[in-house]
Amino acid sequence: xxxxxxxxxxxxxxxxxxxxxxxxxxxxxxxxxxxxxxxxxxxxxxxxxxxxxxxxxxxxxxxxxxxxxxxxxxxxxxxxxxxxxxxxxxxxxxxxxxxxxxxxxxxxxxxxxxxxxxxxxxxxxxxxxxxxxxxxxxxxxxxxxxxxxxxxxxxxxxxxxxxxxxxxxxxxxxxxxxxxxxxxxxxxxxxxxxxxxxxxxxxxxxxxxxxxxxxxxxxxxxxxxxxxxxxxxxxxxxxxxxxxxxxxxxxxxxxxxxxxxxxxxxxxxxxxxxxxxxxxxxxxxxxxxxxxxxxxxxxxxxxxxxxxxxxxxxxxxxxxxxxxxxxxxxxxxxxxxxxxxxxxxxxxxxxxxxxxxxxxxxxxxxxxxxxxxxxxxxxxxxxxxxxxxxxxxxxxxxxxxxxxxxxxxxxxxxxxxxxxxxxxxxxxxxxxxxxxxxxxxxxxxxxxxxxxxxxxxxxxxxxxxxxxxxxxxxxxxxxxxxxxxxxxxxxxxxxxxxxxxxxxxxxxxxxxxxxxxxxxxxxxxxxxxxxxxxxxxxxxxxxxxxxxxxxxxxxxxxxxxxxxxxxxxxxxxxxxxxxxxxxxxxxxxxxxxxxxxxxxxxxxxxxxxxxxxxxxxxxxxxxxxxxxxxxxxxxxxxxxxxxxxxxxxxxxxxxxxxxxxxx
Amino acid sequence: xxxxxxxxxxxxxxxxxxxxxxxxxxxxxxxxxxxxxxxxxxxxxxxxxxxxxxxxxxxxxxxxxxxxxxxxxxxxxxxxxxxxxxxxxxxxxxxxxxxxxxxxxxxxxxxxxxxxxxxxxxxxxxxxxxxxxxxxxxxxxxxxxxxxxxxxxxxxxxxxxxxxxxxxxxxxxxx
Amino acid sequence: xxxxxxxxxxxxxxxxxxxxxxxxxxxxxxxxxxxxxxxxxxxxxxxxxxxxxxxxxxxxxxxxxxxxxxxxxxxxxxxxxxxxxxxxxxxxxxxxxxxxxxxxxxxxxxxxxxxxxxxxxxxxxxxxxxxxxxxxxxxxxxxxxxxxxxxxx
Numbered sequence: 001x002x003x004x005x006x007x008x009x010x011x012x013x014x015x016x017x018x019x020x021x022x023x024x025x026x027x028x029x030x031x032x033x034x035x036x037x038x039x040x041x042x043x044x045x046x047x048x049x050x051x052x053x054x055x056x057x058x059x060x061x062x063x064x065x066x067x068x069x070x071x072x073x074x075x076x077x078x079x080x081x082x083x084x085x086x087x088x089x090x091x092x093x094x095x096x097x098x099x100x101x102x103x104x105x106x107x108x109x110x111x112x113x114x115x116x117x118x119x120x121x122x123x124x125x126x127x128x129x130x131x132x133x134x135x136x137x138x139x140x141x142x143x144x145x146x147x148x149x150x151x152x153x154x155x156x157x158x159x160x161x162x163x164x165x166x167x168x169x170x171x172x173x174x175x176x177x178x179x180x181x182x183x184x185x186x187x188x189x190x191x192x193x194x195x196x197x198x199x200x201x202x203x204x205x206x207x208x209x210x211x212x213x214x215x216x217x218x219x220x221x222x223x224x225x226x227x228x229x230x231x232x233x234x235x236x237x238x239x240x241x242x243x244x245x246x247x248x249x250x251x252x253x254x255x256x257x258x259x260x261x262x263x264x265x266x267x268x269x270x271x272x273x274x275x276x277x278x279x280x281x282x283x284x285x286x287x288x289x290x291x292x293x294x295x296x297x298x299x300x301x302x303x304x305x306x307x308x309x310x311x312x313x314x315x316x317x318x319x320x321x322x323x324x325x326x327x328x329x330x331x332x333x334x335x336x337x338x339x340x341x342x343x344x345x346x347x348x349x350x351x352x353x354x355x356x357x358x359x360x361x362x363x364x365x366x367x368x369x370x371x372x373x374x375x376x377x378x379x380x381x382x383x384x385x386x387x388x389x390x391x392x393x394x395x396x397x398x399x400x401x402x403x404x405x406x407x408x409x410x411x412x413x414x415x416x417x418x419x420x421x422x423x424x425x426x427x428x429x430x431x432x433x434x435x436x437x438x439x440x441x442x443x444x445x446x447x448x449x450x451x452x453x454x455x456x457x458x459x460x461x462x463x464x465x466x467x468x469x470x471x472x473x474x475x476x477x478x479x480x481x482x483x484x485x486x487x488x489x490x491x492x493x494x495x496x497x498x499x500x501x502x503x504x505x506x507x508x509x510x511x512x513x514x515x516x517x518x519x520x521x522x523x524x525x526x527x528x529x530x531x532x533x534x535x536x537x538x539x540x541x542x543x544x545x546x547x548x549x550x551x552x553x554x555x556x557x558x559x560x561x562x563x564x565x566x567x568x569x570x571x572x573x574x575x576x577x578x579x580x581x582x583x584x585x586x587x588x589x590x591x592x593x594x595x596x597x598x599x600x601x602x603x604x605x606x607x608x609x610x611x612x613x614x615x616x617x618x619x620x621x622x623x624x625x626x627x628x629x630x631x632x633x634x635x636x637x638x639x640x641x642x643x644x645x646x647x648x649x650x651x652x653x654x655x656x657x658x659x660x661x662x663x
Numbered sequence: 664x665x666x667x668x669x670x671x672x673x674x675x676x677x678x679x680x681x682x683x684x685x686x687x688x689x690x691x692x693x694x695x696x697x698x699x700x701x702x703x704x705x706x707x708x709x710x711x712x713x714x715x716x717x718x719x720x721x722x723x724x725x726x727x728x729x730x731x732x733x734x735x736x737x738x739x740x741x742x743x744x745x746x747x748x749x750x751x752x753x754x755x756x757x758x759x760x761x762x763x764x765x766x767x768x769x770x771x772x773x774x775x776x777x778x779x780x781x782x783x784x785x786x787x788x789x790x791x792x793x794x795x796x797x798x799x800x801x802x803x804x805x806x807x808x809x810x811x812x813x814x815x816x817x818x819x820x821x822x823x824x825x826x827x828x829x830x831x832x833x834x835x836x837x838x
Numbered sequence: 839x840x841x842x843x844x845x846x847x848x849x850x851x852x853x854x855x856x857x858x859x860x861x862x863x864x865x866x867x868x869x870x871x872x873x874x875x876x877x878x879x880x881x882x883x884x885x886x887x888x889x890x891x892x893x894x895x896x897x898x899x900x901x902x903x904x905x906x907x908x909x910x911x912x913x914x915x916x917x918x919x920x921x922x923x924x925x926x927x928x929x930x931x932x933x934x935x936x937x938x939x940x941x942x943x944x945x946x947x948x949x950x951x952x953x954x955x956x957x958x959x960x961x962x963x964x965x966x967x968x969x970x971x972x973x974x975x976x977x978x979x980x981x982x983x984x985x986x987x988x989x990x991x
Contacts (some may be wrong), residue, residue, distance in 0.1 A: 168750065273667075273939065283736075285676075296689070298684075299689045300884060301884045303884070308685045314682055317680055319678050323675070323678075326674055330667040330670075332670045333667050341963060343964070344961070349956075350958075353956065354952055356952035357949070359948075362950040363944035363948040367945070367991060371941045373680060373681070373684045374680055375937055377684060381926065383927060383932045384879050384927050384928070384932065385889075385932050386930025387930060388931035389931060397945060519860060519868070520861055521858065522858040522859055526858035527857060594917065608861050692925060692928075694923065694925070762894070762898075789898075789902070792902055794923070797882055
């Protein structure tokens with residue numbers, strides 16, 4: 001009964017989506033306030049309905065209802081409750097429901113926080129989001145129904161993939177989807193502006209917080225995925241340039257470019273057309289990512305069970321949404337004016353330089369990801385494109401971008417002087433270069449890449465310090481702290497986000513440069529020392545988990561004779577899916593991770609064991625989190641809060657003028 | 664303003680490729696050995712381990728080399744097709760027992776029937792690697808000069824047999 | 839006295855905890871294997887390197903590579919061996935050939951084209967835009983508009 005309610009809720013949501021996707025947009029075209037005001041209740045109605053459907057599915061999981069096909073495929077009676085609930089998004093159908101649910105959350109957020117927007121714009125934004133949700137609901141109701149029944153009901157479920165039975169699994173997809181779907185808001189803003197013909201600096205200012213919010217979520221989502229792969233997959237890697245990983249990284253690159261481009265459009269009214277195109281691009285890449293993961297077109301560890309029929313549906317949906325947007329862009333963009341002028345050397349130009357580099361990087365990732373498909377489709381053979389390609393191509397593209405990151409914030413808007421910038425930054429550059437060249441020797445190993453990484457990270461930090469000092473010196477002084485506090489939050493957001501990148505780079509450089517790995521055969525009582533830490537193998541015990549049996553190894557770790565920790569790597573056997581999983585033991589620290597992975601039992605009670613010492617690896621995800629924090633800080637800047645409050649009260653006082661838009 | 668149509672044009676091209684991609688199988692690895700000489704091998708036979716089956720023995724005739732194993736599900740699937748083909752007698756199918764246990768292989772053949780005049784045993788899988796085998800079953804069509812002319816990845820079925828393999832075999836036999 | 843002797847006898851056991859031996863016999867060969875294997879693809883996996891995969895075929899191929907290293911074959915010869923049998927698919931670093939020139943040159947081209955487009959666009963807009971000189975009347979209009987606080991919609 002409950003699954004049927006959920007199913008029915010989705011059908012109703014589809015009807016609401018049809019209404020939401022049509023009436024408000026039409027209403028905005030003809031200036032009918034009545035039709036436009038349909039948008040808000042429709043969006044909220046969809047939210048309630050999809051929430052209901054989501055809860056129905058959750059109930060089916062909680063109650064172990066194996067008469068629902070999806071539950072039977074992804075759950076099991078032995079599965080603990082929290083994983084049964086996380087299994088809602090453990091496979092294709094349920095993850096689509098999560099996608100749609102998150103879309104309705106963003107819709108409601110737009111209804112709540114957009115009272116300062118002109119009515120026609122808001123109507124169009126919600127209308128566009130309604131059309132997107134229409135596509136997803138239609139998709140679910142036709143070929144991916146999470147509520148499909150299994151008759152007769154299964155005696156027990158097939159269990160959630162053991163790889164996914166993990167806390168990271170619980171958080172990674174929701175965060176990621178919040179990001180992907182969040183870009184639909186920026187997308188809707190762009191389409192609304194194109195439809196309404198009012199592409200101006202105000203539009204950019206309104207879009208910014210929404211774009212930044214989506215970007216923050218996506219950053220966290222990707223970081224969680226990477227961290228989860230690190231500790232879950234048992235081989236210590238954290239990024240493989242796998243097609244699905246790239247599918248999440250490309251929208252992130254586009255989103256980062258978009259954030260910077262919006263800054264130019266907001267502050268200087270320039271490059272509006274380019275910003276709109278980026279907004280369309282970011283969301284398009286989210287949709288393309290959805291396609292790549294579910295269609296079976298590319299091979300990946302992360303891919304959902306594939307089905308070309310689903311792939312076809314998504315492709316057609318993609319073609320309509322993106323093709324339609326780009327057609328609208330081609331039609332409307334030529335009429336948009338140019339905005340303020342600026343020099344070849346200016347902050348605007350550098351921000352756009354950042355865009356060029358980020359888009360070139362994005363293009364390279366897209367090229368590498370799709371190239372095997374291109375060649376195969378043309379009958380030119382089968383190749384693989386993996387980490388060696390991406391690593392070779394990505395670093396040279398990002399290096400100048402990071403270099404610009406140091407100069408851009410110091411450059412003046414409209415017109416800057418290169419000699420002047422060089423003067424102001426000479427100490428920063430000198431100090432960074434010298435430290436980057438010498439530090440690896442102190443640490444024990446020098447390679448060009450280590451120096452490059454350190455140079456980039458130090459460059460970001462030193463230029464940021466120069467920037468802060470300059471900014472503070474312009475404020476007539478009270479104490480230093482009050483001067484610092486006087487700087488706007490958006491500025492600190494930028495500082496934090498950029499420093500987050502510096503921290504990330506340090507993490508990557510140090511791990512790749514100084515990581516130590518040892519493959520050993522260990523008998524009970526034997527030790528091994530890496531990175532100054534001594535690991536003593538104390539044997540293996542059999543233990544029983546809720547839905548698995550495990551061999552648990554015991555390792556005692558000391559450093560210079562002092563006890564550090566005990567580590568318990570496991571080799572688990574999940575009975576239902578008959579899968580063996582390696583659970584690595586990780587001791588995380590600020591400056592290093594110790595990583596122990598059990599291999600196979602060998603003759604004589606010995607085990608093959610892999611030990612790692614990974615310096616600074618947690619700085620990788622720490623850097624990402626700090627980046628996201630920077631974004632949050634930027635979003636909470638006074639100008640948005642004040643503007644929102646001010647215009648909200650204004651909106652209540654004055655009636656909305658009707659626009660003179662064409663559509 | 665044509666340059667504003669550029670994003671759309673690029674998109675259409677990408678979608679075209681993605682659409683074609685839906686009809687392809689990204690996991691299939693076509694063999695670079697098609698059109699090249701079949702790698703030499705000399706392996707003990709399954710039923711008479713003291714005797715050897717080698718590639719040289721086969722020169723002068725058109726034949727199929729079928730990699731199979733008792734633990735392979737797809738092999739069971741294609742087995743009836745092989746049995747029929749063996750009965751028809753148009754082209755001999757030689758078996759290569761890949762990474763298998765002798766007892767289990769013999770039991771499997773006893774149970775399901777034996778379409779092969781001779782079966783070689785590739786226990787370590789080395790010959791398989793030389794032939795670019797990455798799964799079972801896989802079948803090669805080898806001509807009179809010992810060149811590989813076709814590789815079937817996965818189970819054989821009637822359709823592929825009739826449409827691709829038998830016509831090729833007939834043509835090769837005429838040479 | 840007996841206790842002291844016993845203690846003295848036990849000291850070597852305390853001092854010499856056994857150092858575990860590496861899993862592989864030949865460290866150098868293993869290092870070479872690892873360097874090669876992380877750039878080779880496991881053919882039966884869903885996108886994993888030969889180094890990381892536990893699949894039987896991956897183990898067989900690692901064994902083959904080890905044997906080739908023991909035979910003193912060069913890295914290129916080992917790669918050629920595998921490519922002869924499995925095609926370019928087995929390489930994660932796509933070889934530079936006619937069909938992959940666009941792949942390897944693409945990023946560089948993107949950068950150059952992007953940079954050139956930006957430079958051209960900036961130059962073009964600099965020519966088109968000159969900040970307008972406002973007349974006194976215009977200044978007056980501006981002041982009026984600002985005081986009204988009209989919203990554009």
